[in-house]
Amino acid sequence: MTALDRSAPGPTGPGPATSGANTPSPAVPESAELAERLRTALQHLLPGLRGTRGEHGDLTPSRQAALGALDTHGPMRISALATRLGIALPTTSRMVDLLDASGWIERTPDPEDRRASLIALTDPGRQLLHTVRHEAAARLAARIETLSPEEQRALYTALPALESLADSTNPSTSS
Secondary structure, three states: OOHHHOOOOOOOOEEEEOOOOOOEEEOOOOHHHHHHHHHHHHHHHHHHHHOOOOOOOOOOHHHHHHHHHHHHHOOEOHHHHHHHHOOOHHHHHHHHHHHHHOOOEEEEEEOOEEEEEEEEEOHHHHHHHHHHHHHHHHHHHHHHOOOOHHHHHHHHHHHHHHHHHHHHHOOOOOO
C-alpha cells in the first residue's frame, strides 16, 4: 500500500472468526477492489525499482526484461524471446541488435537449424543484470524499512500469494 492509499478505507464488515480468536477478521474485498489497489501500489513502486535513467547505459526496462528472460530460461531464438516478452518479432529483433552491440548478449548458430541463431547472455550481461537487480532490491529494502513492524509482517505474509499471482500471469515465468 502506498502512502497515497493509506487513507483509503479498508474492507468493512465482519468476516469469519479466526480459529481460537474472539475478534472477527475483516471480510475479503472483491477481486476488482484488490486488483485496483494492487495495480495502484505497483504503479507507484515500479519507478523506484527502475533506478535513474541512463544509470546503466542504454538498459531500458524492456531490455532488462529480455536479459532476465535469457538468464532464467537460457539461450533461445529471437522468436521465442519475443513470445516470452509479449512483444512483436521486429521490435525484439531491433532490441537484440542493441543488446548485442552493447556486448550484453551473443549470438551463436542454432544446432537444430544453422540458418537460425540462438541468443544468450554474456558474462558482462549477466553481471549487469545482477547489479541492476541488487540495486533495485536495495532501494526497495530501504523503503520496506520505513514500514512499521506490523506492515512488514503483513507484506511477508502476502508474498506467497503475490509470487503465485506473478507466476500465473507472467509469460516469462511459465515453461
